[in-house]
Amino acid sequence: MPQTPLRSAARYGTRPTMKDVAARAGVGLKTVSRVVNGEPGVTAETEQRVQEAIDALGFRRNDSARVLRKGRTASIGLVLEDLADPFYGPLSRSVEEVARAHGALLINGSSAEDPEREQELVLALCARRVDGLVVIPAGDDHRYLEPELKAGVATVFVDRPAGHIDADVVLSDNFGGARGGVAHLIAHGHRRIGFIGDMPRIHTAAERLRGYRAAMEDAGIPVADSWMSLGVTGPERVRRAAEDMLTGPDPVTAIFAGNNRVTVTVIRVLAEQARRVALVGFDDIELADLLQPGVTVVAQDAADIGRTAAERLFRQLDGTPVPPERIELPTRLITRGSGEIPPAD
Amino acid sequence: MPQTPLRSAARYGTRPTMKDVAARAGVGLKTVSRVVNGEPGVTAETEQRVQEAIDALGFRRNDSARVLRKGRTASIGLVLEDLADPFYGPLSRSVEEVARAHGALLINGSSAEDPEREQELVLALCARRVDGLVVIPAGDDHRYLEPELKAGVATVFVDRPAGHIDADVVLSDNFGGARGGVAHLIAHGHRRIGFIGDMPRIHTAAERLRGYRAAMEDAGIPVADSWMSLGVTGPERVRRAAEDMLTGPDPVTAIFAGNNRVTVTVIRVLAEQARRVALVGFDDIELADLLQPGVTVVAQDAADIGRTAAERLFRQLDGTPVPPERIELPTRLITRGSGEIPPAD
DNA sequence: TAGAGCCTGGACAACGTTGTCAGGCTCGGG
DNA sequence: CCCGAGCCTGACAACGTTGTCCAGGCTCTA
Incomplete structure (x- = not known):
């Protein structure tokens, strides 16, 4: 099959450059650059000729080259x-x-x-x-x-x-937010409050834990180790942690969930419980208002x-x-x- | 204050280039390139010298230049x-x-x-x-x-x-999915089924509408215009559309929601209704299983x-x-x- | 020990764009 | 009619990298 010889500009995988546009429009390279960048100093007639060549060839400025030149x-x-x-x-x-x-x-x-x-x-x-x-x-x-x-x-x-x-x-304000959320639970009469959060090496997790401890201390409530579950991640482990807190020797009456993923899993666990357990979660979750009960959260924007x-x-x-x-x-x-x-x- | 003269490479806003690295390591430009790209043909000893210069200067290859040269x-x-x-x-x-x-x-x-x-x-x-x-x-x-x-x-x-x-x-398979979802409602005894979807100029919306019509036609159910609400977008308008369908002269007993945003709003509306209305939504939504009732959806992955x-x-x-x-x-x-x-x- | 061949390293051009600068043109005034 | 000013236009270098090609020094063999 006779292959029509193509202009370099139109060959598969090759793109037209300003040089190609310049050649086609019969102008200099820099003039094309001026038109492309809307710089002044080009006659309307010249500009139109260049623009036509650009459209005809489907030219698109190469930003890599531009960056190389300009630095930004x-x-x-x-x-x-x-x-x-x-x-x-x-x-x-x-x-x-x-x-x-x-x-x-x-x-x-x-x-x-x-x-x-x-x-x-x-x-x-x-x-x-x-x-x-x-x-x-x-x-x-x-x-x-x-x-x-x-x-x-x-x-x-x-x-x-x-x-x-x-x-x-x-x-x-992870610290303040968690502290406020836990204080909210305390204000509603809770004393045995569980905390489930991420690994404390993650700053946000550590701060939220600190907020939990501070709120408990503010209220003069000593915290049992069995109420805290740190570094759990993944639904399965969160589920077990929540169940342990709820059924242990000193069962919690409320849970503070350290992030949205934990919150979602805890909601599932609580839905299966006969007993009504309070929950406050860090991070808002979609549809939280439509659940029964609605989920109280400490929201960040x-x-x-x-x-x-x-x-x-x-x-x-x-x-x-x-x-x-x-x-x-x-x-x-x-x-x-x-x-x-x-x-x- | 006497300003310490800085190497060009360390001046604020300027980055070291391969040339700088080469100068510092006392080798040629191309040798640096070879080390940076892991190309063969460099002695271990030379490579180490280059590597030290790279680390000392904090050199990072400029991909813009690379792209310009390589094309990809x-x-x-x-x-x-x-x-x-x-x-x-x-x-x-x-x-x-x-x-x-x-x-x-x-x-x-x-x-x-x-x-x-x-x-x-x-x-x-x-x-x-x-x-x-x-x-x-x-x-x-x-x-x-x-x-x-x-x-x-x-x-x-x-x-x-x-x-x-x-x-x-x-x-x-927007058409098939919608058709199946609506057929599901029909199989559960519904005949007056509402459809709320996006503007039909959006392909997905048009296909889902087509699926709705097909399912209704399969069942031999003529569709009333008041059951269809097209092109509504934004919670307020969806809300009104849903309410109209539910309270109109020929009220629907079920709604098919054309996308996740519509579904969420419809859930809110239905939650306020005394009457129980069936709902199938296109697109899955988070926590759909925890709502009362759980939300039946046609899910895409x-x-x-x-x-x-x-x-x-x-x-x-x-x-x-x-x-x-x-x-x-x-x-x-x-x-x-x-x-x-x-x-x- | 000399020649062949290999391995390492470097000089140079090219990628496509933009900044600089200079040349040519037109137009108006002297 | 000539000159300067001002406006367009284009030639050229440079941005930082990689591919090509060549030079020099080494090793190995005959």
């Missing part, structure tokens, strides 16, 4: 734990909106709570020369970021503070956190460097029923 | 509707996992269901020379992608077919859809070009109670 990529990176988690979806979205308002693209990656993967991702983003980074830390040592910070990569840590490095941090972090990032990028700051956002107790159940003693 | 970016783009929607989080995550397995980075963007924004995003991704694109279409005309396809950008459309362009598509699309994408990228294909994934009816409520007539 107009993109930022977001490294979070898991995009499938309902907490991070809205967070990512709000970061994206801020980025978009600043004309930047967002690249996000999931660390899956693995410090090594976090580092791998962050460095990959740095290799692409993102202008800035929003990181939800999985690991606790971020010294590997020092050269990047020095090179001017704006960085904001979110949800948990960075390890061994001085940078902006935006987090929720993921979108607000993301927006705050992103705005802080662009402030670093736009203006003069500002000293690192730690921003703590308040949480909100939302009462819906489950936290107001009196002790069944 | 090892990144793919995903354009979806809204990352904050619980359907897209897992989808994005599964695409990311496949990308990661192929050594590629994922860039995603939200179109917010706006065709113009979709195009803007897609073209921005193309300007960055992503190797491939996964697009959940917002618009219905994708001819603007023709030059990109011709240039070899692998493309897979998801959830809805592309407009006026020949490309891979991965979608759920977002992660499976994402994985399928991404694998298809990389097949295009890895091997020889394969002709465009349309892949339809089955849905699954999950009975939990709400769909098995008999008509209250």
Whole structure:
């Protein structure tokens, strides 16, 4: 079959360049560049000729080359734990909106709570020369970021503070929120209150545990070891932990759940119980108001956190460097029923 | 204050290049490149010297330059509707996992269901020379992608077919799923069944409506106009639509909800009703099993859809070009109670 | 010991774009 | 009629990396 000879520009896998456009329009390379970037100094007639050539060839500026030349990529990176988690979806979205308002693209990656993967991702983003980074830390040592910070990569840590490095941090008041949630249970008459949370090596988990302890201490209630379950993760283990607390020698009358995944599992367990047990969860969950009873939670505003972090990032990028700051956002107790159940003693 | 003169490499905002590394290690530029890329042909001793220089300077390869030279970016783009929607989080995550397995980075963007924004995003991704694109279409005309396809950008459309362009598509069996869901209601004795869905210009919405009509027709039930509410979006309008169907002259005994957002609102409305009304929703929702009654849904597997699309994408990228294909994934009816409520007539 | 062949390292061009700068054109005023 | 000013336009280098190609030094063998 006779193969029609194709212009280089149209060959499969090859893209037209400004040079091709220039040749077709019969102008110089730089003139094309001017048209593409809307720079002044081009006659309307010339501009139209160039535009026609662009459309005809399907030219699209190569941003890699542009970045190489200009130094800025107009993109930022977001490294979070898991995009499938309902907490991070809205967070990512709000970061994206801020980025978009600043004309930047967002690249996000999931660390899956693995410090090594976090580092791998962050460095990959740095290799692409993102202008800035929003990181939800999985690991606790971020010294590997020092050269990047020095090179001017704006960085904001979110949800948990960075390890061994001085940078902006935006987090929720995990301590205060947990303390308030547990105090709420105490105010409704509970004394034997269980706590189920993630590994204390995770900052948020540690802070929430600290809040639990503080609230108990404020009320002068000694905490039994059997009431605390730390580092459980995965539905099965949470389930067993909850059941143990409810049926042990010194059974709890209320449970404080350390994060949304724990809350969901505890709801399932409680639904199977004959006895009515109070529950307050950290993090809001969808449809919490439609359950019987409604689930009382300590809510963080993921979108607000993301927006705050992103705005802080662009402030670093736009203006003069500002000293690192730690921003703590308040949480909100939302009462819906489950936290107001009196002790069944 | 006397300013210590800094090496160019360490100055704020400037990054060391291979040239800097080469100078410091006392080797040639290309030798550094070889070490960085793990190419053979470098003595262990030389390699170590280079590695030390890399660490000392905090060198990070500039991928923009690399891309410019090599032509491939090892990144793919995903354009979806809204990352904050619980359907897209897992989808994005599964695409990311496949990308990661192929050594590629994922860039995603939200179109917010706006065709113009979709195009803007897609073209921005193309300007960055992503190797491939996964697009959940917002618009219905994708001819603007023709030059990109011709240039070899692998493309897979998801959830809805592309407009006026020949490309891979991965979608759920919206028609069959809706038909099955409605047939399920009919099998439980319902005849007056309402349908609330999105604008029919959205392919999924149109298909689900078609499924509803087909199921009704299969059963020989004529459909009253007042039973169908199309193009409603936003909780308030869905609420009103549901209430109208329930209190109109020919009130429905069951509702089929066209997507997860509609389902959630309908659940709220039904919770307020004295009469028990059956409900089947398209798309699964979290905690659906814990509600009273549990919510019967036609579920699509977002992660499976994402994985399928991404694998298809990389097949295009890895091997020889394969002709465009349309892949339809089955849905699954999950009975939990709400769909098995008999008509209250 | 000399020649062949291998292994290591470096010089150079090219990728596609943008900033700099200079040249040519037109137009108005002297 | 000539000159300067101002406006368009294009030639050229540079961004940081990788592929190609060649030079020099080494080892091994005859």
